Amino acid sequence: MTQKIIDKQQVSNILDQYDYFIFDCDGVIWLGDHILPSVVETIDLLKKRGKKVIFVTNNSSKSRNDYLQKFNKIGIQGITKDEVFGSSYASAVYINKIMKLPTDKKVWVLGESGIEQELHDLGYETLGGTDPSLSAEGAGASDDHPLLKNLDDSVGAVVTGLTSKLNYLKLCITLQYLLKDNKSVPFIATNIDSTFPSHGKLLIGAGSIIQAVSYASGRTPDAICGKPNQSMMNTIKAENPDLQKTPSRGLMVGDRLNTDIQFGLQGGLDTLLVLTGIETENSVQSVDMTAAPTYYADKLGDLYELLDHN
Numbered sequence: 505m506t507q508k509i510i511d512k513q514q515v516s517n518i519l520d521q522y523d524y525f526i527f528d529c530d531g532v533i534w535l536g537d538h539i540l541p542s543v544v545e546t547i548d549l550l551k552k553r554g555k556k557v558i559f560v561t562n563n564s565s566k567s568r569n570d571y572l573q574k575f576n577k578i579g580i581q582g583i584t585k586d587e588v589f590g591s592s593y594a595s596a597v598y599i600n601k602i603m604k605l606p607t608d609k610k611v612w613v614l615g616e617s618g619i620e621q622e623l624h625d626l627g628y629e630t631l632g633g634t635d636p637s638l639s640a641e642g643a644g645a646s647d648d649h650p651l652l653k654n655l656d657d658s659v660g661a662v663v664t665g666l667t668s669k670l671n672y673l674k675l676c677i678t679l680q681y682l683l684k685d686n687k688s689v690p691f692i693a694t695n696i697d698s699t700f701p702s703h704g705k706l707l708i709g710a711g712s713i714i715q716a717v718s719y720a721s722g723r724t725p726d727a728i729c730g731k732p733n734q735s736m737m738n739t740i741k742a743e744n745p746d747l748q749k750t751p752s753r754g755l756m757v758g759d760r761l762n763t764d765i766q767f768g769l770q771g772g773l774d775t776l777l778v779l780t781g782i783e784t785e786n787s788v789q790s791v792d793m794t795a796a797p798t799y800y801a802d803k804l805g806d807l808y809e810l811l812d813h814n
C-alpha cells in the first residue's frame with residue numbers, strides 16, 4: 505500500500521534508508537521556470553547529509569549544459585554534468601552508440617535546441633529543429649518550401665521530441681522523412697509523456713506531438729529513449745555501482761506514474777510520487793498495485809518542511 509509522507513518520523517526513516525535520490529524535473533523540481541516550494545532547501549539538506557542526487561528529465565527542449573545553467577539560475581548550486589540526464593542526451597547517445605549512425609549522416613529534428621546541441625556534441629549535423637526558416641511568417645506547407653520539396657538524402661535518422669514552436673510545415677517535413685525510402689529512415693522518439701505540467705494545467709507533451717507524426721506515417725518509433733527506458737538508469741548505475749546493490753539504497757522521485765515511477769520500479773528502486781505535476785491523490789488510489797509508488801507526498805519540499813522547518 506502506498507504510504508503518504510506526512511510526518512517527521514517518515515522523513516527521518518527515508519533519510520536513513522536511502523543514499524541516492526534520483527529526481528525527475530518538470531513537476532517535481534520546477535514548473536516551467538518556477539521552482540517549487542522548499543526544493544532548494546531539500547536538495548541542500550540531502551547534499552549536507554552526504555546523499556547522492558541525480559536528475560533525470562524527459563524534457564528534450566534543453567541539453568545537459570542548458571539544465572546546468574537552469575539549476576544555477578534557480579538556486580540549486582554545485583550540480584555537475586554527470587549528475588544530469590535528459591531524453592535529448594539519451595536520444596543522441598542511442599543514435600551514436602546503439603544505432604552507430606556514421607557522423608557523415610545528418611539527423612532531422614522535430615524539436616528544440618536541446619536535441620540539436622546533444623547531437624552536435626556527438627558530431628552530427630542536424631536539419632530542422634530551430635531552423636528559423638521553418639518558423640518564418642507564412643511558412644506554410646505549400647509544396648514549394650525548399651525543405652519540403654528537396655529532402656536531404658544524407659538524413660540517416662529522425663528524432664522527435666517536445667517543441668512549443670510546432671507548426672504544420674515542421675510536421676509535414678518530418679512526415680516526408682518518415683515515409684522516405686519505404687519508411688526505412690530510423691524514427692527515434694525522446695519520450696512518451698502525453699502532457700506537460702504547467703501550474704495546474706496540462707499542456708501538450710512530447711508524446712502527443714510524436715503521436716501525430718506516428719499516426720500520419722503509420723509508423724511507431726524504433727526507439728523511445730526517455731523514462732521508463734532503462735538506458736539512462738543503466739548509465740547511472742554504471743557510474744554509481746552502489747546503486748546496483750540489492751535492496752537498492754536509491755529512491756526515484758517523480759510526478760508521473762507511467763514514466764518516472766515505472767523508471768524507478770523497473771530499475772529496482774523504491775519510488776516517491778509527488779502531486780505537484782501530473783498525478784493526483786485519485787491516480788495514486790486507483791493505480792494497480794504492481795505500478796504503485798512506495799510513497800507519495802504533496803510536494804518534494806515536504807521532506808524539508810516536515811523536519812521542523814516549516
Ligand SMILES: O=C(O)[C@H](O)[C@H](O)COP(=O)(O)O
Nearest residue numbers: 529530561562563700709710
Ligand atoms: O512533454 C514532455 O516532454 C514532458 O511533459 C516533460 O518533458 C517531462 O519532463 P520531466 O517531468 O521528465 O522532467
Ligand SMILES: [Mg+2]
Nearest residue numbers: 528530531759
Ligand atoms: Mg515530471
